[in-house]
Amino acid sequence: MSNQAVAMPRKTRGPWAVAFAKLARDRAAMASLTVFLLIVLACLSAPLYAKWAGVDPFASTLDAVIQIDGADVPVMEQSTEGLGLGYTPLGPTWRLGNYFLGADSQGRDVMARMLYGGLSSLLISGAATIFTLIIGTAAGLIAGYFGGITDTVLSRLLDVLWAFPIYLLAISLSIVTIAQGIRIGPIDIESGSLWLPVIIIGIVYVPYVARPIRGQVLSLRHSEFVLAAINLGVPGWRILWRDILPNITTTLIVFVPLMMALNMLTESALSFLSIGVQPPAASWGTIIQDGQALLYTRPLVALVPGLAIAVSVMALNVFGDGLRDALDPRSKVRLGRD
Amino acid sequence: MILSVRDLKVSFRTNDGLVRAIDGVSFDLDESEILGVVGESGSGKTVSLLAVMGLITDPNASIEGSIRYKGRELVGLPARELRRLRGNEIAMIFQDPMTALTPVYTIGWQIAEQIRAHQNISKAKAIVRVEELLAEVNFPNPHEAMSRYPHQLSGGMRQRAVIAMALSCNPALLVADEPTTALDVTVQAGILDLVRKLRATHKSAVVFITHDMGVVSELADRVMVMYAGRVVERGSRTDLFSDPRHPYTRALLGSIPPLTGEKPRRLPAIPGSPPSLLRLPQGCAFGPRCPVHYEHCVTDKPELGIGTHAAACFRVARA
Amino acid sequence: MIYAILRRFGQMLFVMFGISVIVFLIFFATPGADPAARIAGRNATPEVLDAVRHNFGFDRPLYVQYVKMMEKIFVTGDLTSFVNRGWKVVPAVMDSIPVTLSLVFGAAILWVVVSIIIGIVAAATRDSWLDKLLMALGLLGISMPVYWLGEVMNLITQSRYHDSWAFSWVPPLGYKNFSDDPKGWFLTLIIPWITLAILYIGIYGRVLRAAIIESLQEDFIRTARAKGLSETRILLRHALRTSLIAFVTLFGLDFGALVGGSALLTEVVFGLHGIGKLTYDALQNLDLPMIMATVMYASMFVVIANAVVDFVYILLDPRLRTS
Numbered sequence: 001m002s003n004q005a006v007a008m009p010r011k012t013r014g015p016w017a018v019a020f021a022k023l024a025r026d027r028a029a030m031a032s033l034t035v036f037l038l039i040v041l042a043c044l045s046a047p048l049y050a051k052w053a054g055v056d057p058f059a060s061t062l063d064a065v066i067q068i069d070g071a072d073v074p075v076m077e078q079s080t081e082g083l084g085l086g087y088t089p090l091g092p093t094w095r096l097g098n099y100f101l102g103a104d105s106q107g108r109d110v111m112a113r114m115l116y117g118g119l120s121s122l123l124i125s126g127a128a129t130i131f132t133l134i135i136g137t138a139a140g141l142i143a144g145y146f147g148g149i150t151d152t153v154l155s156r157l158l159d160v161l162w163a164f165p166i167y168l169l170a171i172s173l174s175i176v177t178i179a180q181g182i183r184i185g186p187i188d189i190e191s192g193s194l195w196l197p198v199i200i201i202g203i204v205y206v207p208y209v210a211r212p213i214r215g216q217v218l219s220l221r222h223s224e225f226v227l228a229a230i231n232l233g234v235p236g237w238r239i240l241w242r243d244i245l246p247n248i249t250t251t252l253i254v255f256v257p258l259m260m261a262l263n264m265l266t267e268s269a270l271s272f273l274s275i276g277v278q279p280p281a282a283s284w285g286t287i288i289q290d291g292q293a294l295l296y297t298r299p300l301v302a303l304v305p306g307l308a309i310a311v312s313v314m315a316l317n318v319f320g321d322g323l324r325d326a327l328d329p330r331s332k333v334r335l336g337r338d
Numbered sequence: 339m340i341l342s343v344r345d346l347k348v349s350f351r352t353n354d355g356l357v358r359a360i361d362g363v364s365f366d367l368d369e370s371e372i373l374g375v376v377g378e379s380g381s382g383k384t385v386s387l388l389a390v391m392g393l394i395t396d397p398n399a400s401i402e403g404s405i406r407y408k409g410r411e412l413v414g415l416p417a418r419e420l421r422r423l424r425g426n427e428i429a430m431i432f433q434d435p436m437t438a439l440t441p442v443y444t445i446g447w448q449i450a451e452q453i454r455a456h457q458n459i460s461k462a463k464a465i466v467r468v469e470e471l472l473a474e475v476n477f478p479n480p481h482e483a484m485s486r487y488p489h490q491l492s493g494g495m496r497q498r499a500v501i502a503m504a505l506s507c508n509p510a511l512l513v514a515d516e517p518t519t520a521l522d523v524t525v526q527a528g529i530l531d532l533v534r535k536l537r538a539t540h541k542s543a544v545v546f547i548t549h550d551m552g553v554v555s556e557l558a559d560r561v562m563v564m565y566a567g568r569v570v571e572r573g574s575r576t577d578l579f580s581d582p583r584h585p586y587t588r589a590l591l592g593s594i595p596p597l598t599g600e601k602p603r604r605l606p607a608i609p610g611s612p613p614s615l616l617r618l619p620q621g622c623a624f625g626p627r628c629p630v631h632y633e634h635c636v637t638d639k640p641e642l643g644i645g646t647h648a649a650a651c652f653r654v655a656r657a
Numbered sequence: 658m659i660y661a662i663l664r665r666f667g668q669m670l671f672v673m674f675g676i677s678v679i680v681f682l683i684f685f686a687t688p689g690a691d692p693a694a695r696i697a698g699r700n701a702t703p704e705v706l707d708a709v710r711h712n713f714g715f716d717r718p719l720y721v722q723y724v725k726m727m728e729k730i731f732v733t734g735d736l737t738s739f740v741n742r743g744w745k746v747v748p749a750v751m752d753s754i755p756v757t758l759s760l761v762f763g764a765a766i767l768w769v770v771v772s773i774i775i776g777i778v779a780a781a782t783r784d785s786w787l788d789k790l791l792m793a794l795g796l797l798g799i800s801m802p803v804y805w806l807g808e809v810m811n812l813i814t815q816s817r818y819h820d821s822w823a824f825s826w827v828p829p830l831g832y833k834n835f836s837d838d839p840k841g842w843f844l845t846l847i848i849p850w851i852t853l854a855i856l857y858i859g860i861y862g863r864v865l866r867a868a869i870i871e872s873l874q875e876d877f878i879r880t881a882r883a884k885g886l887s888e889t890r891i892l893l894r895h896a897l898r899t900s901l902i903a904f905v906t907l908f909g910l911d912f913g914a915l916v917g918g919s920a921l922l923t924e925v926v927f928g929l930h931g932i933g934k935l936t937y938d939a940l941q942n943l944d945l946p947m948i949m950a951t952v953m954y955a956s957m958f959v960v961i962a963n964a965v966v967d968f969v970y971i972l973l974d975p976r977l978r979t980s
Binding site: 160177178182269273295305309311 | 805
Binding site for chain 2: 875877895902975
């Protein structure tokens, strides 16, 4: 048959393209990614919103008065109950740009604080994820590749950190750095800096990344192609960079959304315990803490940031699940937990 | 007649289309007869026997045809009824004894579980029976073996435990799916002896699946050769080995090293590979690999003739 | 087996030692400020600072400081708070342990029972709408901050719907001793138990479902079917039983971590004065000696809990017993 001789151009797709196509078909994952990106976008527009609404989310404005339907309404209403002492902050107006979600106990616009708070929550969890991945990968690579005494020391250290309850470690690290910051050689971090929670959360989760990476590197270290490279006299750093790192990239990518979800929860918890983001800066966790005192009178102040965390974390988890199924279905990287 | 299978068809719906794993298989089995089923992987030999056991649980599978056990139709039988037969009157031995036993229970427990699933007897009596069974399959120390976990036994010993389990309810029909493939050659011989001895003592009929013609020649009364979901030749052991008719059977026989005489430098291999079950050729499935090849082998499917020794090949029909 | 246990015991001691060193280094050797000033708290007079320096051996080498600290926490137990002058820290920790244990044990029972049911139901009906619904709810449970969930619970049961028939039984926040008032103990803990359990039900339900589905693919399940066992028996006695090994490992880590501090957020929200609340209050006052003690005791508990779970693990999985 003559037409059979015509060569059919066959599309061969690389593993990345296959994984990407699989991910694009996963509707739950794509929807989650969209939700998460919308949240990021909204938080990035925080300064724009504050400017447009004409509010300062960081200064207390106890005697501010706003106009609703032409009438003057004080942001902090004098309480009429009990002895008549104290104030009840303004409830939600449901008008964009005008105390949409009401005011907090300092008379600040909760909506503006939500956006700024989200920005710090996202920045901290994102930066902590990068920090953890870099340190964890480095530790895993070094321990797994060089073995011997280096491996023993690093692995034991990781074992100890692993057994150390996360919150206790974070609390210990926070409490000693919170008042004076960190000063090690050239590194000088102020006590109110957002870098403090980044570093603390970053350190706490290092074993979560380093241990599985070490295991992978260990098995790659004894694979044929690495042994061949060693016998050919290729220098160790070059093997690590050219042969081993590319083989653990998928694991690292799978870690990103799941770590980020975990970090968001941890950041919010530390901020809630007042050892994360320091006032007057806001994060979703600190807003929940502010709202705790107003829980029964103005519940939205505490409810909305919690909802924002739940939605973001859930979106990250669903997307992370989809990403793992697409990239590395057999991996045992698990969903975030306390 | 203990088992009678007629025109059995099993297919699976997949994303790539319909996979016809079994395409019209018929065979009969008499009491205490050993039927050897031979074929390469993917020839449908395991699937056809899983169908007999009612063990095809894939929701995408469809089973057509008739499977009669002692005159009773099994296809379409309610799960409950089927379960009463399974493990009781019809038992199965699997290929890999390493993974066929639940790792967290002792073998005594697992055998007793089967006995108690089908017989209304006390735990103590079941345990006595387990010990007898283990002795029967030649465990050197049956009492001690009962409290062993699967991982504490060697492959051969595990397979003996699996066989003891299969025999626990005196099945009339025993289905063995390549029970020796995963074992060492020395252990294989012991297992084959065991199957032969048990056929004699328990009067069970045995369907023995294998891809090893050597095993068939030692064990089977009758032989059925399968290729791409169909039976290509069937006959008594002597008929089949002395007068193989289908080119595929001949090729399989050619791939056993001779026991005596000069060893060939290389065993002859069958050229080509089995066809994809998704796209079977219109004519004879073995056609593309067949050394003798007629024109209408491409257009028509040869049918398996009737009679005790038959082959699904046009060449035989012409001869 | 004896060897395995001894080995695990040695490992446990090593980890305990490691954690104590890390805690010591964090509190006494983090660069940036005078540890004496940290321990003495805000507005300490120079005399107090001097006393602290001498008492903790800050004028001596590091290993002496380490030994002194361990002695104060574990041997003499005479570590005192400087914020609340003269308050003995170690007895306060001991007093709070039953509260934390009450919270964590109750929640653990709840989450183990519920998540096993959810895992089985979801695995048995996999890919159905029920399975999808259960898994989505589980994911929601994992994604909510636990302290926020606690506040929502309080809002509903203490304020908004407290007067409705559904929640009028909920007592005010706080803890009642079991020995004084068993009924009150139970009632005050119900809402905290549920709150804490929701997160773990989400995790465990999902993990167990995955493990059961994985073991349903195993060859031994086919053997069990060939034996003529009922589907229920196959699911419960074979698939579930082999999946429980993963479940128990996870349980050990989480149970330990909870007693050791993760229950802190729940304790704070519900005003239960357990170890976590003690730590939280100390955090608000920067009361370092108290934090040192709670961190040290809680981590030791975690390490012991993990070791206990490893032994249970050996009992559950016969394959580990002989190796």
